[in-house]
Amino acid sequence: MLKLTRKLEYALIALRHMQDKGDTFISAKEIADMYLIPQELLAKTLQQMVKLNYIKAAQGPHGGYRVRKGLTEISMTQFMEDLEGPIGIVDCNINAECIQLENCNIRLPIKKINSNIRAIFNEIRVGDITS
Amino acid sequence: MLKLTRKLEYALIALRHMQDKGDTFISAKEIADMYLIPQELLAKTLQQMVKLNYIKAAQGPHGGYRVRKGLTEISMTQFMEDLEGPIGIVDCNINAECIQLENCNIRLPIKKINSNIRAIFNEIRVGDITS
DNA sequence: TTAAATACGACTATTTAAGTCGGGTATAAC
DNA sequence: GTTATACCCGACTTAAATAGTCGTATTTAA
Numbered sequence: 001m002l003k004l005t006r007k008l009e010y011a012l013i014a015l016r017h018m019q020d021k022g023d024t025f026i027s028a029k030e031i032a033d034m035y036l037i038p039q040e041l042l043a044k045t046l047q048q049m050v051k052l053n054y055i056k057a058a059q060g061p062h063g064g065y066r067v068r069k070g071l072t073e074i075s076m077t078q079f080m081e082d083l084e085g086p087i088g089i090v091d092c093n094i095n096a097e098c099i100q101l102e103n104c105n106i107r108l109p110i111k112k113i114n115s116n117i118r119a120i121f122n123e124i125r126v127g128d129i130t131s
Numbered sequence: 132m133l134k135l136t137r138k139l140e141y142a143l144i145a146l147r148h149m150q151d152k153g154d155t156f157i158s159a160k161e162i163a164d165m166y167l168i169p170q171e172l173l174a175k176t177l178q179q180m181v182k183l184n185y186i187k188a189a190q191g192p193h194g195g196y197r198v199r200k201g202l203t204e205i206s207m208t209q210f211m212e213d214l215e216g217p218i219g220i221v222d223c224n225i226n227a228e229c230i231q232l233e234n235c236n237i238r239l240p241i242k243k244i245n246s247n248i249r250a251i252f253n254e255i256r257v258g259d260i261t262s
Numbered sequence: 263t264t265a266a267a268t269a270c271g272a273c274t275a276t277t278t279a280a281g282t283c284g285g286g287t288a289t290a291a292c
Numbered sequence: 293g294t295t296a297t298a299c300c301c302g303a304c305t306t307a308a309a310t311a312g313t314c315g316t317a318t319t320t321a322a
Contacts, residue, residue, distance in 0.1 A: 060320030191289030
């Protein structure tokens, strides 16, 4: 209940590691080995972040990834939702297709809690975790 | 990601319904029918809450459940953890058995976020949702 | 040309959550 | 005391989401 995904954890670990290394390109393998993360899985996550323009990739030997400037300013809400889709502690906050809906007697208070949680992640920037 | 379980939703819906009905005993069936919740699943959840002394059960015809006084004062953290176990956005906040552990470079900031989330639920009482 | 790396989609496995079933007990009403 | 209604409880099954793997292609430095 209320868990972050591993993908997100791996992404943050990788970002922090890359950030520590400055401008040099770091391979997925290096990170996977260091933090005991399944390499293929990490690689896919890094590729996703390339598409999101969070990081830059370089192919070929001595290739790898490095963090783009500005990433650290992005809110965790955006980061998480870019990687994993919308945050919602219950489904009706996301897709509104709930058989209870009309009858639901806890909808409003739950909605409020949901926005409290979003607020937490809005106030945290990726850089707060990775640097 | 970051979802509440259905069990918790069902529990809260049921509690609110029972609270609306005051001191009379309400059957699992009545609630299940009204909110389109699988009856067996709801029943199990209600039974769990009986054991936790959150509600009182009465057997036999016209039996059912009613809310115990004082439940509304309990924090959502306690309520959720009683029903579903410890809140932890990552596993190492719960069982500490993580192969990364020593190397993990994001442990502290994640831990902080976790306590922020707990804080939200600490400040909410069950009664804030069910009444 | 080779080796090291990313790119990408399909696939499989694992875990967790969700839901079902069967048999038991209590009790009110008749 | 029989019946019907409802709680009690554990075992089981199913479904969904997450996690991880594999194969093949492409890029590029040495």
